[in-house]
Amino acid sequence: MHALAVDGLHKSFDGDPAVDDISLTVPQGEFFSLIGPSGCGKTTTLRMLAGLLTPDAGRVMLNGEDVTDRPARERETNTVFQDLVLFPHMTVAENVGYGLARSGVTDPERGQRVDDALALVKLAGFGDRDPADLSGGQRQRVALARALVNDPTVLLLDEPLASLDRTLRDEMQAEFRRIQRDSDTTFLYVTHDQESAMSMSDTVAVMRDGRIVNAGPPRQLYTDPQTQFVASFLGDATLLDGEVTRHAGPDVVVKTDAGPLRADADAASYAVGDTVTVAVRPEAVTLGGGGLTGTVVDIAYKGFYEEAAVDCNGTELVVRRERNTAATPENATSADGGTGVPFRVGETVTLGVDRAILVENERR
Amino acid sequence: MSVADTPGRVRDWLIAGSPVLLALALGVFPLVTLFVESIGPGLGGENYAEVLSPLYRGALLYSIGVGVGVTAVCLAVAYPITYWIAHRCPDRYRLVALVAVTLPLWLNYVVLNYAWVWILARGGVVNRILVGSGVLDSSLDLLYNNVSMGIGFVYIYLPYVVLTMYVSMERLDYRLITAARDLGASDYRVFLDIVLPRTLPGAAAATLIVYARIAGAFATPEILGSPGNIMIARLVVQAFRQYTNYGFAAALSFVFLLLVLGSLALGALSPRVRRELRQW
Structure with missing residues (x-):
């Protein structure tokens, strides 16, 4: 059974198809990247997987369960947003523990899980800080911990590294990969940065004009691209x-x-x-x-x-x-x-x- | 010659200083006069002693209560309105919606009160509709009670609250709401955990603007309120005009000012409010 299975997803805005018949499957524990140039529909796809957007047609299955009609808060998915959107009026620990609190996990356990998640992203002891006092890389880690701590079936990442400088991005890429392995969580990563997608992913799917044009392990896509677009992208x-x-x-x-x-x-x-x-x-x-x-x-x-x-x-x-x-x-x-x-x-x-x-x- | 002595510097100081001085004089001077008047004649405290007698104490507390209640209703009404205008209303209708809500600001205060007399009177719009449509056999007494006064207050002060709240609401980052929903927050939790704390400065500013003015209002309770429920402004006006007891009127005003400041400070004691106000 796949952690995530998507079948025939469609979404149009004002008659313009943004996502046009997307189907994909992601096995449990895989690092899956959806890449493509801006406007190819990858973020729209991610928002439909998160439940933040309703598809016109198609189905989304998590662990074999149809969740197409469930809103974001009732889905076993969590998202690391492009601009992170940490809650500025809460401490780091309150940010990370927010999802647990909403699903009714109470304090001895919640505090423990928050501490574990912060340790996993190498921010042990930062719980009492304000997000504003952290560096860019540290905020990335908090955003990751906030999503990861809820143990989602699929963790969705919407270009979270786009705003970082190159050195920090390379460092965070390695960290994302390590954390993904250590936590054995299924990652679905959306980006236009083919370099980072290739270096982190088990599987890459290249999107263009709302469709997946080629999918497979990075090495295969690089050495044997199906289309001229994939070859040059x-x-x-x-x-x-x-x-x-x-x-x-x-x-x-x-x-x-x-x-x-x-x-x-x-x-x-x-x-x-x-x-x-x-x-x-x-x-x-x-x-x-x-x-x-x-x-x-x-x-x-x-x-x-x-x-x-x-x-x-x-x-x-x-x-x-x-x-x-x-x-x-x-x-x-x-x-x-x-x-x-x-x-x-x-x-x-x-x-x-x-x-x-x-x-x-x-x-x- | 040092920089501070150059003519340009002196002129800068004059330009910046004179309005500040004027503002200080206009703000503080009347208060000082009032205070001097209130403790006279002869430094006795008798004016203050009289203010604290049960009759006046009741009116003071009633005024504070009306201020708190009406402010709370205004905020409760302004929250959904400003949320809708800032985050749901299509861009091109936003200005129209704001203008529509704040239209009463451009009318005379007394006229606004009499508009509600017109609407709520025995032969007024509401009664005519209710009787004419057969819902009621005879007209109801809708005027001259706490409800009619409350409606008038909310109608008049809501635009101030809406405008102040709107600034906060517009600055509320909608992505925070999306993130909270993604983490499993219900609508109620989104309001409690995101909307309320992020807009508290706006709510506090709105409270600062309208609360004291409602508690000290004169026209609305006179025109729409119950004659039996006396608010503080009527007593001050009476002391000034009918009894020409300036000292007592001044003392009454001062005690009222202290009560207003005290109740605002009480609100600021809440740790949550304080945490948000620190951002200012």
């Missing part, structure tokens, strides 16, 4: 249109403007002459050798690696190269493409593509 990818020129076994060769590219054909079958779209990830592009030639048009320094945009017959491919920290433009003695020598704009390079990914093009 999860990480960097260059998309190229081309024509299948050879199809032998699992191998497909696609003729593109940049040159011929080899791709793996998955279950779908292709015929020679088909027009297809392939995605090329920067890490699949190697420098030197290979059959493509191009000119460096742009370079970007990224710290431990350097990135160059290479124009191959009008199509820009991105290639990355690790930098030898000892090499600087001043002491570089050769510019033959060897490791450690910086790219130069205008330089001609040869590229190889290990593997392109065949994707559906939803624009067609």
Whole structure:
């Protein structure tokens, strides 16, 4: 039985469909992320799961029980809101204990559970503070504890990390993952930040225009995205249109403007002459050798690696190269493409593509 | 030459200082005069002794009671109204709703009272409708009792309470209500745990504005109230006009002022109110 099962959820606002036939299942104890660009309907979906919004059609099941018609306060879900919305007139302990008090848990037990929850989020001893006196990261932890302490069937998180700076966000991501494992709670995390979703989740579902376009473990979505939208939303990818020129076994060769590219054909079958779209990830592009030639048009320094945009017959491919920290433009003695020598704009390079990914093009 | 001596600085002080001085003079000077009058003639306390006699004590307590009661009713009515206007009313009707509720502010105070005489009198609107529709055989006495006076008071002072409460209610973060519901709070708990504490400053401000004015009101009890229930303002006016006993009138006013301040302080003793007022 699934902690959460959603079947055919629909919601329109003034005739515009915001959520259009969403179905998903989340097993108990899983970290599930719903990601997509702003306006894709992910927050609307979350509000329907929380019971804060009534769906036009479809069903929401928690632990096999139909809760579609129950308001938020009668659902075994709790939410960590985007802006946290801690109660400013209550102490940290009163905030965390609020849900328990409403479900009739009285004091020796309530105090104990509040203390345990605060310890779980590493805020033991902060119970008497005012939320206003806490740092941003600490407030995040209080919001998490306030929801988690009620032991919800599903914990819903609505982009709670969006307002944090990068360092704190990375730290909180690791914390969320640890807390999720330690508490063995099912998390449903909504975000537009694909990076954090990929690093935390067991399963990621990518939404676009009110629908889930692709779902699966992060690794699978990254290495084998179904559509060009998923390929470019999860990480960097260059998309190229081309024509299948050879199809032998699992191998497909696609003729593109940049040159011929080899791709793996998955279950779908292709015929020679088909027009297809392939995605090329920067890490699949190697420098030197290979059959493509191009000119460096742009370079970007990224710290431990350097990135160059290479124009191959009008199509820009991105290639990355690790930098030898000892090499600087001043002491570089050769510019033959060897490791450690910086790219130069205008330089001609040869590229190889290990593997392109065949994707559906939803624009067609 | 130091900065403080520059002409600009002096002018700044004059500009800022004169209205402050004026406000202090206007606020404090009459009170001081009144106080001096109340303890005269000859520093005797006889004026105050008389104020504390049972007749006047009764009127003082009755006035305070009316003030507390009417203020409570105003707040109870203003809460749902302002909540609706601030959080439920569509944006474009908000101003219309506020203006509609506060319309009586723009009419003369005495006229507002007489409007209710018109409505509640034996030949008034309410009686004519009730008798005309056959609900009643003959007209009822609706005027000149505590109810008619209470209606008049609420009608006149509600706009002040609504305007003051609205500011607080608008600042109430609706997301807090959503969060409380998500954590299992019923409507009653949402009101008690979120709406009430977050809007208490507004309620306190509204109380400060209307409570003393209701308790010390003159026109409404005269026009709509029962002749038997005497409020303090009538006694002060009588002492001034009929008996020209200025000292006694002043003492009566002062005792009333102390009672009002005392009852407000009593309200501020509640730890919950104090916690909210600390935010000011």
